[in-house]
Amino acid sequence: MFPSCREHNGPVLIASPDGGMDIEEVAAKTPDRLLTLPIDIHQGLTDDVAGQVADFLNFTGDLRSKCMQEVKNIWNMFLGVDATQIEINPLIETPQGHVVAVDAKIQFDDNAEFRQKDIFGLEDFSESDPREVDAASHNLTYIGMDGNIGCLVNGAGLAMATMDIIKLYGGSPANFLDLGGGVQEHQVEHALRILTSDKTVKAVFINIFGGIVNTATIASGLIKVYNTTKIEVPLVVRLEGNNVDEAKRILAESGFPIETANDLDEAAKKAVAAIS
Structure with a gap:
């Protein structure tokens, strides 16, 4: 998950092996099950950071490198679509041996609408005031x-x-x-x-x-x-x-x-x- 965080003056990667749970509850009750890694916006998401995430999520062997690549892909999307947050839940291993982001929630920066016209053009106003x-x-x-x-x-x-x-x-x-x-x-x-x-x-x-x-x-x-x-x-x-x-x-x-x-x-x- 990549939220933009004021505390760290930039994006932060948050990961937990406890999928499907309220992340605030995990942070309060079992903080050792939560990995928080500030990302240097100039340096980007390095292999070292991606490796830490894969290890923390218990991906091993060939799956470790696949998880690292998926995390880096998510980071590139975070930058490419001007997101303020990307939440992946869950990130899973498939029976075929792939690492896949099954579900995602994405929040976009309204100030970047001029760059992301195709994305903002998809907005559904039917349930809006x-x-x-x-x-x-x-x-x-x-x-x-x-x-x-x-x-x-x-x-x-x-x-x-x-x-x-x-x-x-x-x-x-x-x-x-x-x-x-x-x-x-x-x-x-x-x-x-x-x-x-x-x-x-x-x-x-x-x-x-x-x-x-x-x-x-x-x-x-x-x-x-x-x-x-x-x-x-x-x-x-x-x-x-x-x-x-x-x-x-x-x-x-x-x-x-x-x-x-x-x-x-x-x-x-x-x-x-x-x-x-």
Whole structure:
């Protein structure tokens, strides 16, 4: 199994002869049955490492070299498909004397989609939340939740803080929607349409801290939605950072019923009060 591991700043090979078991349980109860080998990304998976794996998995004789080759093949695939993890369970000896990976789970790096178009083109969206699929098509990150206050935020950390403070004041977030750092006006429009089309959303809390993001771009995107779509839920906006004075001017002169706030605390209270 090849997961990418922060602890080792790179890929790690994990092997155990106890096939079919929960690997976390093996690590906790019988750590001696678990082999963990960090892989130097520049050096790659060497014969020495592959040999250690084969020995630990009890492949002997001719099967040892076959296991080593299979492990190296898996490593090459890990690199070739831009995987973040390949889990093989089990790796077996066949009656014909071959070493075969019978089953596998593979996770791919979303950031490598431009290199792996054929792989990502096979993705099945039939069981996915259509809102998540819709958002992803515009390079937005959306996760639906059970609450009734829609959240439109830039940055995962700020999104988590926004959801926490909504809960603090007695509200319940309806989603996690991250605009990201390089957001464009049309993405703001689309994000707001996703939120306001959700019948469970009774208010929308927009919380933007503009570092890379130009807050005036956010404001202009919001006004465009109001000009083309009937918004029937309260909108609470807190903008701070890059070009914020221009952004506030755009909102103030729009004539639309947009509630603004000067800080996160005030904005959260207004968002919760809007549905009380």
